[in-house]
Amino acid sequence: MKSVLTNLAYMYVTLMPVIFAGILNMIFCKLPILGFLKKPMDAGKTFTDGRRIFGDSKTWKGFAGYVILGTLMTLLWGFICKASPALASHDFFYFEHENTALYNLLCGVLVGIAYALFELPNSFLKRRLGIDQSKTMKGWQKDLFVFLDQADSIFGCVLVVCIFHPLPVWYYFLYVIVGAVTHIILNMLLYFAHLRKNMF
Helix, strand or coil: CHHHHHHHHHHHHHCHHHHHHHHHHHHHHHCCCCHHHCCECCCCCECCCCCECCCCCCEHHHHHHHHHHHHHHHHHHHHHHHHCHHHHCCCHHHCCCCCCHHHHHHHHHHHHHHHHHCCHHHHHHHHHCCCCCCCCCCHHHHHHHHHHHHHHHHHHHHHHHHHHCCCCHHHHHHHHHHHHHHHHHHHHHHHHCCCCCCCC
16 A cells, blocks of 8 residues: 555656646636637648648647646746655656756656647547547547547656656556546546536
């Protein structure tokens, strides 16, 4: 039991900046600022099947938000961990590397980019299957994409963690599952707080 709780602590402490950045980015995307970035990343273009590449939900504003906020939250978390050795001792990023502003800047940028980029294959796949964000899915399809919607960005973020602190393959996928479940719970809370249009 202690080992399980310790592993969960490592996971949550390490990706705490990602959690905060994800929440703040939802708010950021709703604010009436930087409207020129609120353009689809696929520029409205279609793939060979005649359907959109990613769709309207993937915008440059969202991408920029993940990178900027992911970086800022990682820098802030670095300062917090400096003041709290107990937290730092549970953060994978600091197992083999010193907690410096430059190092945190690098990690923050990479995590932000990974978060945004790893959402794209999921959107691409849904467009190929003709699944629109406004369309109600049912059965296995709904269950699969509810999980993928929450797990896609986590795959990227944990991959960045592995660059700086190698993890066993089984731990990597466990990390993703825990992250996805956490994402689902957060989405439910954000939905009830009226920060999301849909729960999933």
